[in-house]
Amino acid sequence: MEQANLILDKDYVIARVDERLFGSFIEHLGRAIYGGIYDPDSPKSDANGNRQDVLELVKKLNLSVVRYPGGNFVSGFNWEDSIGPSELRPTRLDLAWSTTEPNTFGLHEFCEWARQAGSQVMYAVNLGTRGADAARNIVEYANHPGGSAWSDLRRKNGAERPLGIKLWCLGNEMDGPWQIGQKTAYEYGRLANETAKAMKSVDPSIELVACGSSAYDMPTFGAWELEVLEQCYENVDYLSLHSYYANRDDDLPNFLAKNLDMEAFIETVSSLCDAVGGKKHSKKKLNLSFDEWNVWYHSNEQDQQVIAQSRWGQALPLLEDVYNFGDALLVGGLLITLLRNSDRVKIACLAQLVNVIAPIMTSKRGCWAQTIYWPFLHASQYGRGTALRPMIRAPRYSSKDFDDVPAIDAAAVEGEDGTLNIFVLNRSIDDDIKLTCDLRAFGKLDFTGHILLHHDNIKAINSEQQPEQVIPVVRHGFDADNAEYSFVLPALSWNVLKFTKK
Ligand code: AHR
Numbered sequence: 274m275e276q277a278n279l280i281l282d283k284d285y286v287i288a289r290v291d292e293r294l295f296g297s298f299i300e301h302l303g304r305a306i307y308g309g310i311y312d313p314d315s316p317k318s319d320a321n322g323n324r325q326d327v328l329e330l331v332k333k334l335n336l337s338v339v340r341y342p343g344g345n346f347v348s349g350f351n352w353e354d355s356i357g358p359s360e361l362r363p364t365r366l367d368l369a370w371s372t373t374e375p376n377t378f379g380l381h382e383f384c385e386w387a388r389q390a391g392s393q394v395m396y397a398v399n400l401g402t403r404g405a406d407a408a409r410n411i412v413e414y415a416n417h418p419g420g421s422a423w424s425d426l427r428r429k430n431g432a433e434r435p436l437g438i439k440l441w442c443l444g445n446e447m448d449g450p451w452q453i454g455q456k457t458a459y460e461y462g463r464l465a466n467e468t469a470k471a472m473k474s475v476d477p478s479i480e481l482v483a484c485g486s487s488a489y490d491m492p493t494f495g496a497w498e499l500e501v502l503e504q505c506y507e508n509v510d511y512l513s514l515h516s517y518y519a520n521r522d523d524d525l526p527n528f529l530a531k532n533l534d535m536e537a538f539i540e541t542v543s544s545l546c547d548a549v550g551g552k553k554h555s556k557k558k559l560n561l562s563f564d565e566w567n568v569w570y571h572s573n574e575q576d577q578q579v580i581a582q583s584r585w586g587q588a589l590p591l592l593e594d595v596y597n598f599g600d601a602l603l604v605g606g607l608l609i610t611l612l613r614n615s616d617r618v619k620i621a622c623l624a625q626l627v628n629v630i631a632p633i634m635t636s637k638r639g640c641w642a643q644t645i646y647w648p649f650l651h652a653s654q655y656g657r658g659t660a661l662r663p664m665i666r667a668p669r670y671s672s673k674d675f676d677d678v679p680a681i682d683a684a685a686v687e688g689e690d691g692t693l694n695i696f697v698l699n700r701s702i703d704d705d706i707k708l709t710c711d712l713r714a715f716g717k718l719d720f721t722g723h724i725l726l727h728h729d730n731i732k733a734i735n736s737e738q739q740p741e742q743v744i745p746v747v748r749h750g751f752d753a754d755n756a757e758y759s760f761v762l763p764a765l766s767w768n769v770l771k772f773t774k775k
Contacts, residue, residue, distance in 0.1 A: 274761070275704040277667035277681045279695070282714040287660040288616035290686060292337040293440075295653040296395065297626040298565060299383075300344035302370055303591030309627035309635055310386055311378045317639075322378075323386050327640050330633050331390050331626065334646070335653045338440060340395040340564055340622045341383050345369035347445050348401025348453040352411045355379025356430055366585060368453055373585050380415070384436045393440065395482075395564070395622070398472075400444030400464055401454030409471040412441070416476040440480050440620070442564065443468055443505075446487035446515065448497050458497045462504025469508035482562045482620070483509040489516060489538040498542060502549040502559070511562040511620060514542055517630075518603060519570035525599060525731060527672035529700040532606035532682065534674070535566070539614045562620035566607060568600045568645070569630045592629040595736070596643045598728040598743050598765075605648035605726070605767040606698045612652065612684035615660045623649055634737070641740035644733070647726050651745070651769045652696065658688035663695065667706070681706060681762070693718065695770040699762040706762050710770065713756035717775035723748040723760055724769040731765060 299305050310331075313322030342350060349368045354376045356362075362376040387394045396415070398408040410423050415436040417424035427436070446452050447461040456464065465483045472479060483505055486494040498512065516535055520528035539561065546559040571594040579589050594600075604623075611621050623645075627633045632646035667681035680701040686694050693715060699706050712718060726745045733742050752759040762768050 275668050275680070275701065275706045277665065277706050277708045278711065279681070279683055279708060280664040280711040281661055281685050281695070283661065283687065284714075285662040285664070287613065287662050290612065290615045290657060290660050291619040292657060293393070293620040294611055294615060294618065295334070295336060295656070296338035296340065296564070296620060296622040297334070297336050298340040298344070298622040298624040299626050300629065301342050301346045301350070301367065301374055302344060302625075302629050303593065304588050304628040304635070305625055305631070306378050307375075307588035311382070315637065321382065321385055323389060324635065324640070327627060327633060327635055328389055330640055330642060334632070334650055336390060336392040338393045338395045338620065338622070339387055339390065339626065340397065340442065343369070343397060344445055345452060347397045347399050350399050351403070352380065352399070352407065356381065356414070356426070370591060371580050371584050372589055373587050375587060380436070381430060381432060394436070394438045395440040395442065395620070396438045397442035397445050398468070400447060400461070400468060401452055404464055405468040405471040408468045409475050412472045412475040412479065416479070439478065440482070441472065442482045442484075442513065443509065444484050447484045448491055448493055449487045458493065458500035459504065462501040465501065466505035466508050469505060473508065480510040481508070482511040482513050482564065485512045485514050485542060487515050489534065495541070495545060498545040499549060502546065506549050506553055506555060506559065507557065509559070511560050512542065512546055514538060514561055514563045515565035516563075517565070517567055517569035518607070519568065520599065521570055524673055526670060526678075526700070526702060527674055528599065529603055529606065530672055530675040530678040531603060532610040533678065535607055535610045536614070539563070539610070539618060543617045560619045561617050563611065563618050564620060564622040565624035566621060567624045567630050568596065568603055569594060571595055572630075593634070594630050595734050596645045597731065598644050598733045599731040601644035601648055601726060601743065602698060602700070602765060602767055604645040605696070606682055606700070608648055608652040608656070609682050609684040609696055609698060612656055612660050612686065612696065613662065636737055639737065641735055641737055643735055644743040647743070647745050648767050651724060655692070655694040655769055655771065656686045656696070658686045658692070661685045661687055668701070668704070680704070681708060691774045693772040693774065697762060697768040697770065699764060699766045699768070701764045704764050707759055708762050709757050709759045711757055712772070715772075715774060718756070718772040719775055720751055720753065720758060721771045721773055723751065724771070725763070726767040727763045727765065
């Protein structure tokens with residue numbers, strides 16, 4: 274059997290993991306909201322129309338933050354359409370997705386849903402068709418206690434106390450040609466700066482995320498970051514990164530190495546932020562918000578057909594990727610990368626949450642967890658605390674886009690409750706690997722379980738009919754010798770090795 278080693282020390286500290294690393298995203302898109310989290314006609318919904326069965330699956334993910342209302346949608350959205358009596362709200366064309374938006378679910382409804390889910394709201398303002406004026410107004414509406422036109426309107430609309438939204442995105446993917454109101458880096462950087470100043474004048478306690486490039490491979494990548502930050506560095510708190518991964522050519526070894534691309538993306542954007550900070554002699558270190566990340570490609574062709582056949586329809590089945598076991602493995606790898614970079618990445622949103630490129634799917638009858646639900650749940654449940662850098666020795670391979678890929682990838686988190694959790698991906702296609710963990714720096718430990726996600730069929734999926742094809746099991750088998758613990762990790766597996774300190 275192939276062998277690998279992992280050494281961990283309490284002094285190999287990366288950072289305290291910001292709980293906002295375990296966030297997600299819900300856009301007014303497809304069946305994410307209507308027929309997803311919200312369905313007033315369903316017997317499964319509460320008096321607010323929130324699907325309680327969906328909420329139960331969401332709550333298990335323990336999401337610290339949920340980004341809303343878009344996405345591309347936000348660049349043509351008037352936030353005022355989403356408040357007040359729902360029967361008076363306008364129906365609008367959503368130009369981003371060629372659908373029709375009824376606005377029956379809006380700002381107050383989302384804040385109530387997020388409260389039920391136990392999550393903080395991360396709200397994106399429209400910097401596509403709108404600007405500083407609309408943005409400062411919504412901050413006043415949401416966060417000002419009262420005694421002004423917008424805050425009093427909120428109170429009239431049923432929220433006596435402020436909605437208290439602390440985290441805001443300054444637009445969405447403003448570099449993209451698909452974006453309504455796309456801007457040059459200079460135009461966007463100026464607008465972001467002026468909008469940031471206005472929003473923070475209303476509420477200085479808020480934090481703001483400026484748009485980085487919409488993908489690592491955008492032709493303007495790098496130049497975009499430098500120019501945008503040249504304009505707004507001192508008035509924003511985070512820069513965004515977005516990335517979606519695909520296995521279009523069915524090349525599994527290459528696909529499973531794609532978290533290394535995420536790693537390079539994070540390192541490069543960190544350097545770009547530091548270059549601008551250095552040039553400005555700034556004392557401030559800009560952190561990162563990876564506020565859209567996931568696997569996305571399965572539904573691409575179907576989406577074109579759906580839009581061609583049902584243009585301007587409502588709640589269409591868009592971006593409904595059905596995730597297989599291989600996708601779950603990469604999602605595990607991406608979570609490892611986020612944890613390993615938690616000194617710089619403070620916010621991350623799995624895009625998205627329900628029905629649209631999502632870990633949770635719904636039908637009228639019920640809901641179920643896709644394969645990718647599981648690694649996210651494990652990271653959210655066991656990844657809170659201080660991230661430690663594991664030293665790993667493992668067999669290596671090369672693939673189409675990557676050289677020297679370690680077959681074993683890992684991240685480790687020491688919890689404040691005395692737990693030590695190690696997340697391990699075995700990317701090897703054929704080889705089970707015996708992993709020996711040297712944990713002597715932690716003194717006496719109790720091994721509390723090995724959570725394993727594995728399936729013999731890499732294309733296995735969960736569906737409404739078979740929701741438990743790909744689910745984790747807990748193993749208790751291991752060898753221990755003098756604070757060296759050995760585990761057999763099956764070829765193609767996601768693993769969480771759990772310990773508590775004695
Ligand atoms: O998450 C789907 C879309 O991907 C979002 O609307 C957009 O921001 C990104 O391009």
